[in-house]
Amino acid sequence: MKILVCTKRVPDLETIPTPEIPPKSPADIFRDGLAWRMNRYDEYAVEAALQLRETTGASRIDALTVGEEDAEEVLRRAMGMGADHGVHILQTNDRLTSPFTIAGLMAAYARERAYDLILCGTMSEDLMQGLVGPIMAGMLGWPCLTSVHAFAQSERSQALVCEREIEGGCQEALEIDLPALLTIQSGSCQPRYPALSKLLRANTYPLEVFSEETLAPADARQRVVTVRPPEQRREGVRIEGSSESKAHQLAAMLRSKGLC
Amino acid sequence: MPIKSVVLIAEAETDGNPSAAMDLAAVGDRLGQDQPVGVHWLVVGKHAAAAGEYLSESTGYPATALVVPPEKPLTGALLANLAKPVLADLRPEIIAFLHTSSAQDCVGPLAIALEAACITGVQGIIADGDQFIFQRAVFGGKWLTEIRAGDRPVVLTVLPGFFQWEDTKRQPGPLEIQQPSPSPQRIRLIEARASDCEAALGQAETVVAAGRGIGSQENLDLIHRLAACFPKSAVAGSRLVCDAGWLPYSRQVGVTGATVSPALYLACGISGAFQHLVGMSGSRFVAAINKDPDAAIFRAADVGVVEDLNTFLPLLIEALERNRSYTA
Numbered sequence: 001m002k003i004l005v006c007t008k009r010v011p012d013l014e015t016i017p018t019p020e021i022p023p024k025s026p027a028d029i030f031r032d033g034l035a036w037r038m039n040r041y042d043e044y045a046v047e048a049a050l051q052l053r054e055t056t057g058a059s060r061i062d063a064l065t066v067g068e069e070d071a072e073e074v075l076r077r078a079m080g081m082g083a084d085h086g087v088h089i090l091q092t093n094d095r096l097t098s099p100f101t102i103a104g105l106m107a108a109y110a111r112e113r114a115y116d117l118i119l120c121g122t123m124s125e126d127l128m129q130g131l132v133g134p135i136m137a138g139m140l141g142w143p144c145l146t147s148v149h150a151f152a153q154s155e156r157s158q159a160l161v162c163e164r165e166i167e168g169g170c171q172e173a174l175e176i177d178l179p180a181l182l183t184i185q186s187g188s189c190q191p192r193y194p195a196l197s198k199l200l201r202a203n204t205y206p207l208e209v210f211s212e213e214t215l216a217p218a219d220a221r222q223r224v225v226t227v228r229p230p231e232q233r234r235e236g237v238r239i240e241g242s243s244e245s246k247a248h249q250l251a252a253m254l255r256s257k258g259l260c
Numbered sequence: 261m262p263i264k265s266v267v268l269i270a271e272a273e274t275d276g277n278p279s280a281a282m283d284l285a286a287v288g289d290r291l292g293q294d295q296p297v298g299v300h301w302l303v304v305g306k307h308a309a310a311a312g313e314y315l316s317e318s319t320g321y322p323a324t325a326l327v328v329p330p331e332k333p334l335t336g337a338l339l340a341n342l343a344k345p346v347l348a349d350l351r352p353e354i355i356a357f358l359h360t361s362s363a364q365d366c367v368g369p370l371a372i373a374l375e376a377a378c379i380t381g382v383q384g385i386i387a388d389g390d391q392f393i394f395q396r397a398v399f400g401g402k403w404l405t406e407i408r409a410g411d412r413p414v415v416l417t418v419l420p421g422f423f424q425w426e427d428t429k430r431q432p433g434p435l436e437i438q439q440p441s442p443s444p445q446r447i448r449l450i451e452a453r454a455s456d457c458e459a460a461l462g463q464a465e466t467v468v469a470a471g472r473g474i475g476s477q478e479n480l481d482l483i484h485r486l487a488a489c490f491p492k493s494a495v496a497g498s499r500l501v502c503d504a505g506w507l508p509y510s511r512q513v514g515v516t517g518a519t520v521s522p523a524l525y526l527a528c529g530i531s532g533a534f535q536h537l538v539g540m541s542g543s544r545f546v547a548a549i550n551k552d553p554d555a556a557i558f559r560a561a562d563v564g565v566v567e568d569l570n571t572f573l574p575l576l577i578e579a580l581e582r583n584r585s586y587t588a
Contacts, residue, residue, distance in 0.1 A: 013531065018402045018554040029403060096405070099378070103368075127398050127405075128533070129380050134368025143337055143446040146364040147516070161450065165516040166361040169455035169509070174335065177446040185516075186503040222377040222414070226406040230397060234546060234562045244575055246565050250547065251579035253563060259466070259524040259545060260490050260580055 001058040001116045001178075003049045006106055006133070007042040007078055009071045010126040011035065022228040027094035029227055038074040041121025043081075043191035045184040048151070049119055050082045050192070056153055060084050064109060066091050066102050072207065079202035080194030086207045089215060096224045099131035104218025106132065107139040109210065117160070118181040122147045130183065137181040139218075145176055149187035163188075262390075263296045267352040269343060270315060271362060272305035272325075273334045277314055280358055285319045286423035287356050287385070287416075294387035300324070300350060301433075304342055305334045312435050320430030325437045332442050333449040336365025342440055344373055352413060354392070356382075359417040359515075365447075367415045377409035381534060383422040400533040401556030419534055421541050457518035458510045464494035466524040469513055469540070471557075472500040473529020473550055474569055480506055482573040483528060489580040496520065498536050514539040529569050532557030549573075 011034035023029055049061045063078035065071045066089040075086030089105050091097070110118060118140075120133035130146060137144030151162040158178045164185065166172055176182070194202070239246045239253075254260045268288055270281040288299035301323035303312040312325030326342050328334055339362050347355060347370075355370075357363035359381055371378035384395030386406070393406045394416065461467065468487040470480060480495075487493040497507035499514055513520055514536040521542030528549050530536060537560050540546070548561035551568045558564040565572065 013400045013402070014552055016399050016402055016554075018556075026405065029399070125400070128400075129396075130364055131368055131378060131380055134365065135372060135378065136368075138369030138372030144365055144369060145447060146336075147361060164361065165509075167515065168519065169457040169512065169517050171451075171453040171456075172361075172449060173451040175448045175450055180446075186499070187509075221371075221412055222379065222407050222409045224405045225393065225408050227398075227403050228406070230401060230404045230556065230559055233541075233560045236558050236561055237563045238558075239563060239565050243567060243572055246567060247572065247575035247579040250563065250565060250576060251583050254524065254547070254580075255583050257545060260583065 001052070001056060002114060003052065003058055003061045004110055004115045004118045005042070005045050005049050005061060005063050005078065005083065006118065006120040007046070007063055007065045007074045008039045008121070008124050009036050009065065009067055009074045010039045010124055012037060013125060018229050020229055022226065026096055026224045026227045030095045036070070036073075038077050039121050039124050041123060041125070041184060041186060042074070044186050044189065045119040045121050046078045046081050046083060047189050047191040048184050051189060052151070062087055064106060065089070066105050068092060075207060076199065076202045077194065079205055080199035081192055086205065088207050088209045089212060090209060091212045096127070098220035098222055099129055099135055100218050100221045103132045103135035103139060105212055105215050107136045108215040110136070111140060116178045118142075120181070120183045122183045122185040133181055133183040140181070142179050142181050143176050144181045144183075145174060146183045147185040148182045149185045150189075151182065263298050264291070264354065265350060265352040266291055266297050266299045266354045266356070267347060267350055268299060268301050268321070269339070269355065269357045270301060270303045270311060271334060271339065271358075271360060272303050272307040272311035275307055278303075278311045280420060281311070281315060282425040283418060283420050283423050284356055284358060285315070285321070286425040287418050288319070288321060289426070290385050290423055291354065291392065295390060300352070302326070302343060302346055304328065304339055306330050309437050312437065316433035316435045318427070318430075320433050322433040323435045325435060327437060327439050328442065333452070334362065335445065335447050335449055336362040337447045338442055338445055339363075340366035340370045340373070341445070342442065343370065347374060354414055354416065356416045356418055359419050363417045367417055371415045374413060374415065376413040376415050378415045379407050379409065380417045381419050382416045383419045383534070397534050397556075400531045401537070401559075402554055420538055455518070456510050457512070458494070460494045461496055461511065461513070461518045461520050464492055464520070464522050466490035466493040466526065467496050467513070467520050467522045467540070467543070468493060468526045468528065469496040469498065469530055470501050470507065470528050471498040471530030472504075473531070474501070474506075475529070477504070477506045479570060482569065482577070485577050486526065486528070486573055489577060489584065490524070498530050527557050527561065528573065530557050531555050532560055
């Protein structure tokens with residue numbers, strides 16, 4: 001079985017501030033000084049691919065990313081975890097690129113390369129759309145299941161059985177025919193932490209690099225026009241003072257409202 | 261101004277009134293506030309006939325019900341396949357789903373089939389000339405983005421709880437019932453298991469919820485001690501806390517967990533992504549403690565404290581215990 005895992009480099013959420021003044025250009029929220037790493041859900045996708053190889057002997061796991069030069073570090077990490085090969089589609093973008101553009105580039109790479117399974121994270125932690133995977137599946141004409149947290153080979157050949165949680169904590173088991181695209185939710189496995197020696201070795205592996213132009217970019221279809229701080233949905237009164245004082249004020253407030 | 265065609269797609273796999281779909285009805289009304297729109301229901305599933313009747317009567321919008329045979333459980337892929345011919349016929353400019361698992365499976369491929377744009381997790385709509393701009397949260401809820409779809413049709417998923425239906429007397433809309441016979445599918449539902457969410461969560465008057473901000477499993481002890489300060493309380497967690505194995509999944513609040521509406525929700529170290537907020541937004545009073553002053557949870561809380569949990573929770577527990585001894 002040949003597996004492609006799609007990954008993204010994202011900023012750490014805790015390093016993103018929310019000033020009350022919207023930035024001039026939407027892309028300005030990705031200011032300098034952010035901490036970057038592999039999207040957490042993509043780490044689960046890489047781990048799921050590695051575990052499937054351990055149980056079924058998949059022949060090859062490729063890691064793919066679309067982004068600027070720095071995005072290479074997520075491929076290095078995926079290879080440090082155990083992926084065989086890294087593919088980098090170089091794209092100069094404002095990091096708010098339409099999911100149709102990203103999915104179009106990834107599908108252009110995957111098409112004709114005879115993958116049996118494509119895995120993506122259930123969403124990116126920064127833009128949270130969960131669309132690149134399903135759109136890519138649509139472009140390839142493959143079946144697609146989102147937010148899968150565990151899967152295994154089915155008794156039927158060329159099919160997988162997938163587990164997922166749906167609304168209200170209910171669970172589903174579904175069978176999907178290969179080739180297929182799954183988006184992976186966190187849950188049943190913990191992504192391995194690559195050993196330093198493996199990370200160092202991964203740094204020496206050659207990458208396959210494409211420029212976006214060679215892969216016939218797709219129409220973006222939609223565009224982020226503004227970013228703004230979210231509305232205050234409740235009053236959000238801030239309690240100020242020393243730590244002790246805040247504790248007393250909060251306790252008193254809850255008591256006065258009959259909540260404790 | 262030409263009338264824009266809007267199709268609201270409701271899943272009807274379970275019995276009973278499709279109350280969740282009323283959020284979609286509210287989206288139909290919202291779109292119609294600024295421009296003339298023609299809204300149409302497409303109701304799909306085992307119970308589509310009854311659900312279609314309810315929705316067309318209560319909202320006044322015409323409905324097409326696709327009654328799926330019970331031996332073909334509805335999946336996202338089946339939903340897309342059944343919807344495609346109806347949508348090709350109605351040619352809507354806007355197609356809206358609730359943000360469910362099935363919808364997330366099907367909106368991407370459906371957008372490709374319809375050559376449409378696609379925006380997930382919509383929580384606000386703004387008119388922009390004869391177009392619309394759709395708002396959705398990014399960065400764990402710290403920012404909202406506004407997206408324009410250009411001249412193409414657009415497929416949306418709408419978050420629950422952001423659009424409120426106003427019940428007014430309306431002329432019932434017409435209902436057309438169809439019984440499609442689905443072809444074999446590449447995705448098949450093998451088993452559906454009911455929720456294992458703890459009943460205690462739903463009944464608790466105070467829910468103390470831990471997020472990744474608690475830092476380590478050892479600190480859960482503080483959360484349990486805090487919960488013990490309140491009668492009829494329960495401890496819950498965000499998905500991240502359950503993923504880390506610090507709490508069982510049966511304690512998870514959010515899209516893939518329980519929905520709770522206690523008198524008091526104490527959010528400890530919770531960032532406030534919409535996936536979590538959807539599960540607790542019905543709480544009567546929300547207090548949030550987080551060391552990140554920009555955490556999105558503060559916008560969804562009645563009162564907020566910017567503090568590190570490790571130092572603050574012992575102080576709060578002490579203050580609450582003293583409170584209680586006064587009362588006693």
